[in-house]
Amino acid sequence: MKVTINDVAKLAGVSMKTVSRVINKEPSVRKKTYDIVMDAVNTLNYQPNLAARNLAGTSSFTVGLVYDNPNAYYVIDMQNGVLSRCKEEGYELVIHPCSYTDSNMEADFKTMIKRSRLAGLVLTPPLSEQNSIIDMLDEMGIHYVRVLSGRPSDEDQDTCIYVNDYAAAYEITAHLLSLGHKNIGFLCGDKEHKSTTERLEGYQAALKDHNIAINNALVYEGQYSFESGVEGAKALLGENNPLKITALLGGNDEMAAGALFASRLMGIEIPEQLSITGFEDSPFSRQTWPKLTTAHQANDVISQHAARLLFRKTRGARNQDKDIITTFTPSLVIRESSGPNSAS
Amino acid sequence: MKVTINDVAKLAGVSMKTVSRVINKEPSVRKKTYDIVMDAVNTLNYQPNLAARNLAGTSSFTVGLVYDNPNAYYVIDMQNGVLSRCKEEGYELVIHPCSYTDSNMEADFKTMIKRSRLAGLVLTPPLSEQNSIIDMLDEMGIHYVRVLSGRPSDEDQDTCIYVNDYAAAYEITAHLLSLGHKNIGFLCGDKEHKSTTERLEGYQAALKDHNIAINNALVYEGQYSFESGVEGAKALLGENNPLKITALLGGNDEMAAGALFASRLMGIEIPEQLSITGFEDSPFSRQTWPKLTTAHQANDVISQHAARLLFRKTRGARNQDKDIITTFTPSLVIRESSGPNSAS
DNA sequence: AGTTAAAATGACAACGCTGTCAATGTTCTG
């Protein structure tokens, strides 16, 4: 019933160790031997036992995905991306949701790492942006790859995958400017996320490049949530829109959806009276009315590359994956929530 | 650096095996010994190595969660529920997304099970409802717990957690009936999901109990997706609403949101001209305008109980968890998308 | 062909734990 490496070795007429070499793709195996062993592997439908490999080997075959993110779509995408690579490489994935406000997060973390010696960790924002965590991991000698908001100029292409929120926000803002908008509001997400400042700076840079004065009164400081989007829109547009805002950048799709909701309550027509844009292109940016103009962020692809980067570090010389992309720029997707400035 | 069971044994002045007994909560350990060992465990901050336990023991410490569901909110909730129990019990979770249309799903499945001998599996709809899969697992002798749509009368409380969609649909329909609606449309989800027929039957039963004739023209057969909700609403309400529908039950929140979207396109006011209800109470039922009346389904709690049920099976006599709930009925949540029938 | 270096393979211990079974303590019986 249960097929072990010994069964394969016996069938192939070689030693256990040679089979081990074959399944680990070690170089010094004769082509002919390799084929014989692989035949045996296939006929027996052999699957190496993960627990044994993890126990015996120096490197482990499980990777961890750590996240602190309420956005289910984001988490699932990241998970699927990492998972797809894991499957290909024969790794196992252990997921670890946590809260960065939680005081015993650190202990929690260590427990996880101890229990199953990990090959490495994929960290997502905002945890990937916390120095205390990075330091801890460095100290413990744990491999990791960070997915975070940043620009190509940011160095450390060896442990980081950057999402260029700056450029994407610039592009969205430029889109709105090209539609004739001048008073453009901005709904900030959580301060803990680097993406918040990156997006804000991209927005400001675009305004500057188009010779529009930056007005801090147009910026609402909130969180990346629907409710915060509602609040932000009310705060910026309430009392008859004193700032004469004609376009609103949502910090992400949820905030944009919240702004959409608030606008409806205030009787503001979208996009006729107000353009609203999102960020991330999560499924529900297509499930609002009208559908959101947003910046598409390919989280599944991003996380696949994160996993590849991790494997490259982990398996050292054996694996020199060269086609890893380390900077991703979300791209503008124009839908129905943005339109020309009718006030101009 | 790395603390093993031997270190603990040495410090406690007992044998390795006794430490093993303590951490596995085996009965025949003297209280005094237990305390001494636990002290040692705590001072050394010992964490038993999972790979070693899985390799040496007869029962494994990893459970699998299998799903084929595009709904990110659902998956995350299920995952979190199972994960929280795993954490408490010292188990590890391996997630396994798959597609039931995929032809090599079965092989895939077996591979996963072979690679890491699993303590058991938590199956979610629609996979939990496929007999071919259940048979395969039975044949392989794998423990599992199924989460599926069903009623309390359904037996097999040992391997199944039932979600009483029938009762919930009945309740929603009764709610609409009490608001004076008579021509109530129904947007069916995927046929592959048992929940679809359960919800449909609940709806029909409520109509029947209120002496309203069942009209199959009011039922749209679609899928559990936003797009399908859009299509369904258009199909049922288009061409000037010939069926004089005043209320629409969405098969789930996504379909309801789709119906909301379609209504907006058709210039129908919600809830003034049409009531729309969802199902599941996923986050975005609160992020539509107006917010959806729906049935709250506590997926995280459900999956926690699923995990508990699995552990009870797995650990046999040692664990006689008696407070496991095996039937959950989603409960009506009234929000703004349903209102009195203005046509009456 | 004879020697030597290099490549390919194998024998065996070890990874950290649990299962088995034997050995020791402890309590109870008459």
Next chain:
DNA sequence: CAGAACATTGACAGCGTTGTCATTTTAACT
């Protein structure tokens, strides 16, 4: 207080793999 019965503990093998190092085979030279 001896002896049985039971509760508690320990010694040791083994789970299925990989790492180390020794051995054999092949290739590359004189």
